[in-house]
Amino acid sequence: MNYEFRVNDLAEEFGVHRNTIRNWIKNGSVKADPGPGRQYIMQWEDYQALCKKFGRKPRLNPNQDYDPGELQKISTEVAVPPLVLGDRDKTLYTDPSWADTCLTCGTCASACPISGIDGMDPRKIVRMAFLGIEDELMASDWPWKCTMCAKCEEACPMDIQIVQLMRRIRSRRDRDKVPGPIHKGVATCLERGNNLGIPKDDFLYLLEELGEELAEESCPGFVTPVDEHGARLLVTVNSKEPFAEPDDMKWWWKIFYAANESWTISSVNWEGVNWGLFSGDDEAMKTIVGRIVDNMRRLNCSALLLPE
Numbered sequence: 286m287n288y289e290f291r292v293n294d295l296a297e298e299f300g301v302h303r304n305t306i307r308n309w310i311k312n313g314s315v316k317a318d319p320g321p322g323r324q325y326i327m328q329w330e331d332y333q334a335l336c337k338k339f340g341r342k343p344r345l346n347p348n349q350d351y352d353p354g355e356l357q358k359i360s361t362e363v364a365v366p367p368l369v370l371g372d373r374d375k376t377l378y379t380d381p382s383w384a385d386t387c388l389t390c391g392t393c394a395s396a397c398p399i400s401g402i403d404g405m406d407p408r409k410i411v412r413m414a415f416l417g418i419e420d421e422l423m424a425s426d427w428p429w430k431c432t433m434c435a436k437c438e439e440a441c442p443m444d445i446q447i448v449q450l451m452r453r454i455r456s457r458r459d460r461d462k463v464p465g466p467i468h469k470g471v472a473t474c475l476e477r478g479n480n481l482g483i484p485k486d487d488f489l490y491l492l493e494e495l496g497e498e499l500a501e502e503s504c505p506g507f508v509t510p511v512d513e514h515g516a517r518l519l520v521t522v523n524s525k526e527p528f529a530e531p532d533d534m535k536w537w538w539k540i541f542y543a544a545n546e547s548w549t550i551s552s553v554n555w556e557g558v559n560w561g562l563f564s565g566d567d568e569a570m571k572t573i574v575g576r577i578v579d580n581m582r583r584l585n586c587s588a589l590l591l592p593e
């Protein structure tokens with residue numbers, strides 16, 4: 286059974302640039318052959334595996350005949366629920382998170398450390414959501430300037446979940462229009478296990494080398510523990526450290542050494558920074574968290590450290 290697709294459609298589906306899809310086809314990450322017109326064809330199983338990797342539900346298989354009842358059932362199963370900023374039927378009493386409980390008091394704006402930068406303040410965003418000015422909100426850079434510190438929420442007398450609102454707005458922007466590198470980092474993490482795409486062999490070589498340095502410098506006998514089954518603590522890593530500041534990792538390791546801690550780093554999916562949180566991509570976030578849980582289970586660790 287095959288899955289036929291156009292590069293643009295697959296790029297949109299997985300939230301990556303079309304050149305990324307072309308590169309994946311070229312390097313074999315996506316096993317697809319040229320088809321009629323400008324389409325490509327891949328095995329349905331390969332498409333399902335790709336969806337699984339990205340934590341997404343497969344679309345309907347276009348090569349399969351569905352009877353109307355079955356089609357309805359499958360359509361319901363795979364439909365992505367529409368993301369809404371606020372359901373106006375909700376009331377203060379049923380869901381205090383919705384924007385229509387806002388008093389316009391401006392307490393959130395006074396608490397926000399970036400209020401006033403480029404005209405942004407959280408009250409305006411809450412009001413725009415309440416008034417249904419959604420397209421402008423989605424196109425605005427304001428929600429992307431938010432640091433998600435939640436000071437506005439703490440200050441809000443109506444307990445409005447402003448950070449959740451920011452993430453919901455972010456999630457509605459087309460993935461190729463997400464500002465900065467965060468969506469690219471999410472896509473790279475889903476594909477290669479860390480935000481910066483550091484190859485496994487390079488990472489393991491670096492861990493070994495840093496461990497040898499530490500043993501010579503101040504921790505006799507130190508060996509970086511990788512994939513130690515039964516270690517108490519699983520330590521995740523911010524990929525910026527192996528990429529640009531590898532010596533920073535040694536500070537943690539010295540503490541573990543001094544405390545005689547039982548700990549380990551996973552050789553795969555070791556990223557500790559989940560950029561899905563910032564890009565508003567809940568599905569990706571869930572997949573990345575799930576991989577850490579898998580590592581905990583695989584290595585039988587009982588505690589987790591997210592040093593970021």
Ligand code: SF4
Nearest residue numbers: 397431432434435437
């Ligand atoms: S979460 Fe965003 S809007 Fe709220 S105070 Fe922090 S920066 Fe401002």
Ligand code: SF4
Nearest residue numbers: 387388390391393441
């Ligand atoms: S603090 Fe809460 S109630 Fe007051 S303006 Fe901000 S969101 Fe509205």
